Amino acid sequence: MTDTSTRTGPADWATDQEVRWCPGCGDYSILTAMRMLMPELDVDREKTVFVSGIGCAARFPYYMNTYGMHGIHGRAPAIASGLAMARPDLDIWVIGGDGDMLSIGGNHLIHALRRNVNLKVLMFNNMIYGLTKGQFSPTSETGKVTKSSPMGSLDHPFNPISIALGAEATFVARTHDMDRKHMMETFRRAHEHKGASFVEVFQNCNVFNDGAWEGITKKQNRDANLIQLHHGQPIKFGAEGEFGVIIDNGSAKVVSVSDVAESSLLVHDENKEDPSTAFMLSRLARGPFEPTPVGIFRAVERTEYAASATQQLAVAQDQKGPGDLAAILRSRGTWTV
Template sequence: MTTTEHDTAGSVAAGNPTSAPVPLTTRKDWSSDQEVRWCPGCGDYSILAAVQLLLPELGVARENTVFVSGIGCAARFPYYMSTYGMHSIHGRAPAIATGLALSRPDLDVWVVSGDGDSLSIGGNHLIHALRRNVDLTILMFNNQIYGLTKGQYSPTSEHGKVTKSTPFGSLDTPFNPLSVAIGAEASFVARTHDMDRKHMTETFRRAHDHKGSAFVEIYQNCNVFNDGAFAEITAKERREEMLVPLVDGQPIRFGPEGSRGVVLDGDARLRIVDVADVGEDALLVHDESRSDPSLAFMLSRLAGGPYEPTPIGVFRAVERPDYSTLVDQQIDEVRARKGDGDLDALLRSGTTWTVE
């Protein structure tokens, strides 16, 4: 490169036309050469597989894909992807990814995080990324425990959790991650779990296709420090009874042959009923694009914990302009009004005087 011909990040992007057909790829193309070092049996393996299997289907290029993570077991994720990636600092991935997404709206930016990373040390960055609607796909692995530091309770651990740091039981009220996300103005909120590859894949696909911040909570089993935390609802034989699939435009029902369902009570509360008792027409019809977030919020709190019937799927998917688009629009508007910046004119924009 010569010194007169300046390189810019923009020209780097321009040099790689996204319109060109992306070659067909397989999972192997999206896997790095690094040995995966999660504990044997960890739920993270199936999440990694779901993502690596999905990406070849999305028609995106590896070089335009970036995974950004914080700290924790989940945060090792970028090392296993053959994309661009950054393993950053605890809790800060949404902030770092925001800077990347704003300066490079041409990229596909994913954030991989855990419950401690996202909701404890990084809670502030998460809620602000969501309210700004930065174009990020945020995967939050929720195992309700601190794994990497070997088993302390997390902000999503149930009240009374006995761990090394809480030998007499934790006293904190846990966060409900989806309630937090909906309260933070998230435009896309979903939940899936590590025992169902197909459900994960479809949920991730929807999240990826969403323009703006997409927040996905993944119930993930930590088989070393919190084994079976979600078994009551995710074990194969329990799913039919305990998982409530949300399908846009469809009545919310679950159980054997859809025998159970969700109704909105007269006292403005959601209640689980036997369909036979209330009739199909009484069931609440799921509307993920409803602009008012109240019903999505109520659905996020239908279960008191992963031991009661728990909705999974897309809770909320509304369209509003993503932050990068707004930032770029504003720059374009100012450029149109003022013309491109001229440094010499800027330096002389105040009062000047000339000495001969």
């Protein structure tokens, strides 16, 4: 029973379970990207775990031939945190949707991120509740008409990247389901990162919110509306690179490169300790209808949580010696009758 993952191909990472997402769902392309990426990573299937909550995205673990747990709504980051604490040797991915991660599980997400637990959190954002059949989600636009908001949703949406940066996540990125190469590259970087990685994946729900991201992810719209972030390079986009991003009066702003000096364009620095500039970038677009950055917003180093916990165990053993049950029972003083 040896598992020689060095020779695996995408099929080795697939289970025999029938994939039950709706035909045409964006989740399929994310699953394919993941199955194609895994053989390229230096990991073993038996050391890999996918943990999820509840929702369409949360079925993901059933389709990966690794260890996996389909948990309960919103709690995947908490379940995975316990697993990572108990087993720092594992490679743990957490999969969920926008409702799972930002509504019922919002608390667990921000705490896993601020602790920097070694988890790769992928949040599939389709701006709708799919599995419960089409209610507005915490990322739905204000005014969204759904079954539970026939007169339009009153809620102001969350910006997932802003939230992750606000929680001081050490790795924050965004990709989308229409670009497999970009997904694979983004997931690869998330995997390389030590600590918590947060990746927002724009994902199309073709049944309840079809085309929600089209304004920016459709092929003909990408040049004009997807801003690719490249570390160390001035932020430029457009078919000819005719647009750019500058920082103006404390905000990121889109400009025509011809209107400004090339040197005034913001040079992207994903390693910048201070998350403020990354946060400004996360505020560039108000919705999927104007230029939106994708790629890696932030990738900084900070001590990983479970590693620190393990270190405390080692220090305690150094200081007190290995645990001695008979001694601990006597630690409050004894007397003999």
